[in-house]
Amino acid sequence: MKRINQYKKMFSVEKEIDLKELKKSYRNLVKEWHPDKFQDGDEKKEEAEVMSRQIIDGYHFLVSIAPETKEANKDAYTETTTNTGIEDFDLKGQVLEITFTDGSTYEYFGVQKPIFQKLINAPNRYRFAKRNIFNNYLYRKSKKDQEMA
Incomplete structure (x- = not known):
């Protein structure tokens, strides 16, 4: 449950997961934390790579438990x-x-x-x-x- 709450917080999801809103939030986060935005050797690039992986994992996780996915x-x-x-x-x-x-x-x-x-x-x-x-x-x-x- 801690993991679910962590991912919901990352994507600013309040209660129910809406796939359209989740996708919009995902795209914005990926743009913000994409590793290619940072120069090689920059500390932020390494942080961005870790954050990018977390964003991708969180997105796939939340999609898998979304009511629309469960219904399908x-x-x-x-x-x-x-x-x-x-x-x-x-x-x-x-x-x-x-x-x-x-x-x-x-x-x-x-x-x-x-x-x-x-x-x-x-x-x-x-x-x-x-x-x-x-x-x-x-x-x-x-x-x-x-x-x-």
Whole structure:
């Protein structure tokens, strides 16, 4: 959640993510922090390279959790969460990564350790996840899954 708030702050996003406004903000930030604007050897150039990478990463991250993106991919997500089982899962911080048997991987944000413990100890992990995780947490298709495609 900290990462989401950090990126929202960077792009001046208040509550809901509007893709048009996000794109406009992204373009302005890229123009401002593009490394080619600075001379070689300048300290600002190195800072601009780091900032540029953060801007690109933040933009792609926010696009992946935007309501418009989620709505566009809702059918595939529903198909995955209703018709395939859980192959593997892992909690890193408050990000639960679930890999399904169809090969797709989704990240769920804000999952607390007690919920993860209940998932581990559940007699039917898929049913527990379907009732308590799939539609209760902010999610996005994992970067790992997108790299494999």
